[in-house]
Amino acid sequence: MTQRMGFFTDTSVCIGCKACEVACKEWNGVPSSDGRDLLGLSYDNTGGLGADTWRHVAFIEQEVPAGTTGDGGMRWLMSSDVCKHCTNAACLDVCPTGALFRTEFGTVVVQEDICNGCGYCVPACPYGVIDRREDDGRAWKCTMCYDRLGDGLEPACAKACPTDSIQYGPLDELRERAAERVEAVPGARLYGDDPSDGVGGDGAFFLLLDEPEVYGLPPDPVVTTRDLPSMWRHVGAAACVMAAVAAAAFTRSKP
């Protein structure tokens, strides 16, 4: 593997322009979601990540104590969500066909020509990111523009972001940058930057201005396959016991 690459999304400078959503769809040929209605979630009419939405900008209107922002009690948080490209990726663990694989950049990508639409990955994702497309049943999600990285291009969303809210680069460098940034921004916290967290750290991590739940992010994500080895051990043990019991039954039936 070459250097592990990732996203650092600094929501404190996001202006909610949704250029990331559009650039992602343009580059990756993601189908539009015609027939959408107003969601009433502030300016968010996308709702969340899915098979046809690989970048999603959340808009959160908050009342805050007057004087906090000089505007008499209003704060508008914006944040562009994306696949986290987990260090320990459950989607990849459960994929029976090998359609999901880890690239040389450390990212997690679905190969659309191999995916058979079994859907095991969908409930496996602790963030609810990966999703099956209704028409063909296959699973789709952010590829971190795998087809651009090899040519030395940054992903489309990062390229389109006018304020550098979405930054792409070697994960180590991004973590250093984020550590400086979190010191400089009042009320800031990092999300998904910690390699000791439940998914071993995210390849796409965030600087948030409020608790993760406010942005629709799970506060303490855990790779859903974490317990699989011990589960398999238990299953194995149980199977052995069953076999032993069965064998014993035959043994006893001997005259």
Added chain:
Amino acid sequence: MAECHPVGFQWVMEAKARGATVIHIDPRFTRTSAVADAHVPLRAGSDIAFLGGLINYVLESGKYFKDYVLAYTNAATIVTEDFADAGDDGLFSGFDPDHRTYDVRAWQYEGTEVQAASGERDELYDDRARMEQVRAAGRGEAHGSGGAHVEPAPSDPTLAHPRCVFQILKRHFARYTPEMVERVCGIPRSDFRGIAEAITANSGRDRTTVFVYSVGWTQHTVGVQYIRTASILQSLLGNIGRPGGGILALRGHASIQGSTDIPTLFDLLPGYIPMPHAHSNENLNAFVAAEGTDKGYWAELRSYLVSLLKSWWGPAATAENDYCFDYLPRLTGSHSTYETVMAQIAGDCRGYFLLGENPAVGSANARLQRRGLASLDWLVVRDFSLIESATFWKDGPEISTGEMRTEDIGTEVFFLPAAAHTEKSGSFTNTQRLLQWHHEAVEPPGDARSELWFTYHLGRRVREKLAGSADDRDRPLHDLTWDYPVSGSHDEPSAEAVLAEINGRDGSGAPVKSYTQLRDDGSTSCGCWIYAGVYADGVNQAARRTPGKEQDWVAPAWGWAWPANRRILYNRASADPSGRPWSSRKAYVWWDASRGGWTGHDIPDFAVDKPPDYVPDDDATGAAALSGTDAFIMQADGKAWLYAPAGLLDGPLPAHYEPQDSPVPNLLHSQQRNPVRQVAPFAHPDNRLQPSAAEPGSEVFGYVATTYRLTEHHTAGGMSRWLPYLAELQPSFFCEISPELAAERGLEHLGWATIATARNVIEARVLVTRRLRPLTVDGKVIHQVGLPYHWGPNGRSTGDAANELAAVSLDPNVHIQEVKAFACDIRPGRRPAGPARLALVRDYQRRAGITERTGMEP
């Protein structure tokens, strides 16, 4: 700015990262507010009161930049005794209520007449041309004859003379107190004081403050005076001509700046040369004498104009025929887009080209617009998709209300698909006057063609059809230089050849490097004098893309800025009168005594060898008449105008007037509305105006509406509502209201609202949001209704057009519509369809007692 100019907003974020304080003043809490250090909501339509309050604060507190003001503004100049300020009544001297005009001679400097460098320059045509009064229909003229205009006006450098500009300014803005700002704008005194202190603390020798505005300032019946107020404030604070200063006008589309430089406006020729009005016996010399200045670079008007005429008519333009000056059309009045609509309805305008414009959605009083379109013989629509202005005849709202029947509409509509910017070469000129070239990536598909292709080939075919004509009126077409190389499968004309023509050529045919090379003897040609140099050395300077990190911070090798690749205008003012930078922190352009020239980071906006202590001879004219401290080189007196003795039709100083339709009385003057706003030409049953303030019936329209754009869509939607990836981001029209207004009117989040004015009723989904806040205005709660205006019935994202509600009531100077503030009603539920929709409008009119005279008084 983050909302409508997200790409440009990256520089604001960069400034913020470097320590800049961002204050956002807007009726709504927007994407800009979300990342600003402070958001201060104010009532839509009250900005002159707010900015006037800041001016009053600056003058009263003595926090203006004294050395700058004295050296570079007209603060010391003495004004004529005839001038009387707009006092309690709100009327300046010279007002003629019968004609709704001002006599601008009542505002002049003492003992002299100066010409404006921009704006209305035909006001004193007869005085200046020293000709007999002529009958003409243009605005602001017919002022008799006489009047010298060469003597410099007297001045008082102590600023104590009661008639000097400074004292007039102080008296004029004295009524704009913080208490008055609070009462008029709904901005609490403490917030106002915070802004005033922040701005003044950040202005002076070491620091500069910039104002950024968009059409929220311009689209009012007093729009030009909004900008004037900001200009006065920035001049007092010394924030013009200096890095980090200025007033930045964000334009509404790519290259709208370009379309005023090389104008699509009826009253301008390229490079802000005024379009001639219809005067008797007017020749080139009379025009130049009347419209030019004696001092400053506008004194070279004849060179610019003759070079333009040579560019257009080539060898046919000779000294003997006044360089074809008579080929230019003449104005017989205002021919703005709104007058043209009225001419369509009247049957005077029979054919119309709509190039990338969707007035059936995007212009004020959309129904009136469609009525105009339906009155035409033919209409050409060039756009990407079948916009509402192309289909009104079969599915417009008036078809469903029964006001129009398709079979009765005689307009023949030609829809011609347009090429996108990636399918053609050309330049964009942005708000900082920067030209950036774009190259054709692919040829346009199918029948789609560029505007350049359309215009060139249309002209070519018209000329071919007229080839045999001996009619004199066809001579301008026969003589036109209309020969551009074409290439590709569509015979696309060379955009670069057009750029070279615009740049201009010297006597030898070589590209000129600068407008100072232009001559008035027919030896040079130039399609737009301010663009001279964009093709210097035969190189497309606009196509330069040297990355910022490979050059200095002024980045002169990225694109090309007019004039002369100068990045900040009037940058002589970045140095003190003696030529030294005001401070090392803000050093930009300075006098280098050892080399005997101006130098610095940018191209000096000054004669490069003119020393700071230069005093011109008494008989000097033109650029030579500018002293070493006349930093504002385009101005007739070399000064920034705190007080405008010419160029404006509605007052030499800004005064707060309420919008045409307002629930609030004018608390500053008894004059409710701008007395010279344009409403009379637009009297029409579809354009009824509303009672305001205390007038009976005004309570029917008790809320303030403001229209605006969202990031997700583009203007009237032609470039976004048909694109799936954009349409899905904002899938339908909505209005934004506060929870308090929702409670007052029984409106539900995501439910429907009907919004009404005297013009029309529309329906919108409701977004209830704390981003809109009720304001306390003069002790009364005022609710505002936010209306993004992108929608119409066509495309993938649909809804009613907010502009159905707006009246055609215009700023008198530039004829722009007032759509940023108007009174309305809002109530729950969908609007009626069919004829019942009209009945509801009539019911509103009846309840408010509206007649054809309502709101029309001066």
